[in-house]
Amino acid sequence: xxxxxxxxxxxxxxxxxxxxxxxxxxxxxxxxxxxxxxxxxxxxxxxxxxxxxxxxxxxxxxxxxxxxxxxxxxxxxxxxxxxxxxxxxxxxxxxxx
Amino acid sequence: xxxxxxxxxxxxxxxxxxxxxxxxxxxxxxxxxxxxxxxxxxxxxxxxxxxxxxxxxxxxxxxxxxxxxxxxxxxxxxxxxxxxxxxxxxxxxxxxxxxxxxxxxxxxxxxxxxxxxxxxxxxxxxxxxxxxxxxxxxxxxxxxxxxxxxxxxxxxxxxxxxxxxxxxxxxxxxxxxxxxxxxxxxxxxxxxxxxxxxxxxxxxxxxxxxxxxxxxxxxxxxxxxxxxxxxxxxxxxxxxxxxxxxxxxxxxxxxxxxxxxxxxxxxxxxxxx
Numbered sequence: 001x002x003x004x005x006x007x008x009x010x011x012x013x014x015x016x017x018x019x020x021x022x023x024x025x026x027x028x029x030x031x032x033x034x035x036x037x038x039x040x041x042x043x044x045x046x047x048x049x050x051x052x053x054x055x056x057x058x059x060x061x062x063x064x065x066x067x068x069x070x071x072x073x074x075x076x077x078x079x080x081x082x083x084x085x086x087x088x089x090x091x092x093x094x095x096x097x
Numbered sequence: 098x099x100x101x102x103x104x105x106x107x108x109x110x111x112x113x114x115x116x117x118x119x120x121x122x123x124x125x126x127x128x129x130x131x132x133x134x135x136x137x138x139x140x141x142x143x144x145x146x147x148x149x150x151x152x153x154x155x156x157x158x159x160x161x162x163x164x165x166x167x168x169x170x171x172x173x174x175x176x177x178x179x180x181x182x183x184x185x186x187x188x189x190x191x192x193x194x195x196x197x198x199x200x201x202x203x204x205x206x207x208x209x210x211x212x213x214x215x216x217x218x219x220x221x222x223x224x225x226x227x228x229x230x231x232x233x234x235x236x237x238x239x240x241x242x243x244x245x246x247x248x249x250x251x252x253x254x255x256x257x258x259x260x261x262x263x264x265x266x267x268x269x270x271x272x273x274x275x276x277x278x279x280x281x282x283x284x285x286x287x288x289x290x291x292x293x294x295x296x297x298x299x300x301x302x303x304x305x306x307x308x309x310x311x312x313x314x315x316x317x318x319x320x321x322x323x324x325x326x327x328x329x330x331x332x333x334x335x336x337x338x339x340x341x342x343x344x345x346x347x348x349x350x351x352x353x354x355x356x357x358x359x360x361x362x363x364x365x366x367x368x369x370x
Contacts, residue, residue: 022160026154037323037330057308059152059307075235
C-alpha cells in the first residue's frame with residue numbers, strides 16, 4: 001500500500017545515469033585539482049592535465065550521450081541537431097589548433 | 098601573481114553569481130583577475146576553467162529540478178559555436194577597446210531589458226498540475242516547477258533567438274568569455290523562456306563553449322596549471338552555491354539579480370578602459 005500523494009513519477013529516473021556521471025566527473029575533478037595543488041613534480045602536473053581533460057570531455061560526452069539517446073528514442077530531428085553541434089565543435093577545435 | 102586564497106574566493110563568488118544567472122561568470126572573473134594584476138592572456142583561460150567547473154557542479158541539481166532544456170540548448174549552441182569559431186579566426190583584426198565597448202553595450206542592453214520588464218510571463222496553470230518538470234520530447238517546450246505550481250512554457254521566436262546566439266558566439270570568440278551574459282537574457286527576453294530555465298540551459302551551453310575554448314588554450318600552452326586548480330576548486334564551490342540559490346529564489350528575484358550583475362559588468366567594462 002502507498003499513502004496519499006502524487007502517483008509515482010514514471011520519468012523520475014530518466015536522467016539518473018547522466019546525473020550520476022556528472023557527479024562522478026565532479027568528484028574526479030576535485031581529486032585531480034587537489035592533487036595538482038598538493039603533489040609536487042610531474043605527478044602534480046599530470047593531475048592538473050587530468051583535471052582539464054575531465055572538464056573538457058564532460059560536456060562533449062554529455063552532448064554525445066544526448067545524441068545517442070534521442071536517436072534511440074526516435075527523436076531524429078534533435079539527434080541530428082546534436083550531431084551537427086558535435087561537428088561544429090570538432091571543426092572549431094581543429095581549425096583553432 | 099595573485100594569492101591562492103583570493104583567487105579561490107574570486108572564482109567561487111563569480112561562479113556562484115554566474116550559475117545563478119546563467120552567465121557563466123568569466124565575464125566578471127576575467128576583468129577582476131586583470132585588475133589584480135593577472136596577464137589578460139592568462140586570465141581568459143582561468144575564467145573559462147571557472148565557468149566549466151561551475152557548470153559541472155551546478156548540473157546535477159539543475160537536472161534534478163528539470164530546469165535544463167537540452168534540446169533548446171543544443172539547437173541554440175550550434176549558432177553560438179559557429180559564430181564563436183568564425184570570430185576566433187578573425188579575432189586579431191578587432192581592437193581591444195572596440196570589443197570592450199561592444200561587451201559593455203550588450204551587458205547594458207541585457208540589464209535594461211531585465212529591469213524594464215514587470216511581472217512574470219509564464220504563470221502556473223492548474224491544468225498542468227500533474228505534469229512532470231522537464232522538457233517535452235521532440236519540441237522546444239516543457240514545464241518547470243515554479244513557486245506557485247507547474248509552469249508550462251514554449252520557446253518562441255526561434256530565428257531571432259538563433260541570431261542572438263550568433264552574436265553571443267561572436268562575442269565569445271572575440272573575447273574568450275562564454276557568452277552566457279548574452280544567452281540568458283536572449284532566451285528569457287526574446288524567446289520568452291522562463292528565466293530559471295534560461296539560466297540553467299545557458300549554464301549547460303556555456304560548458305560546451307568553454308570546453309571548446311579550453312581545448313584551444315591548452316593547445317597554445319596558455320593554462321597556468323596551479324592557478325587553474327585553485328580556480329577550478331573555487332568554481333566547483335561557487336557552482337553548487339549558485340544552483341542552490343537558483344532553486345530557492347523566486348524567478349523575479351533571479352531576473353533582477355541578473356539585471357543588476359549585467360549593469361555592474363557594463364560599468365566595470367567601461368570604467369576599466
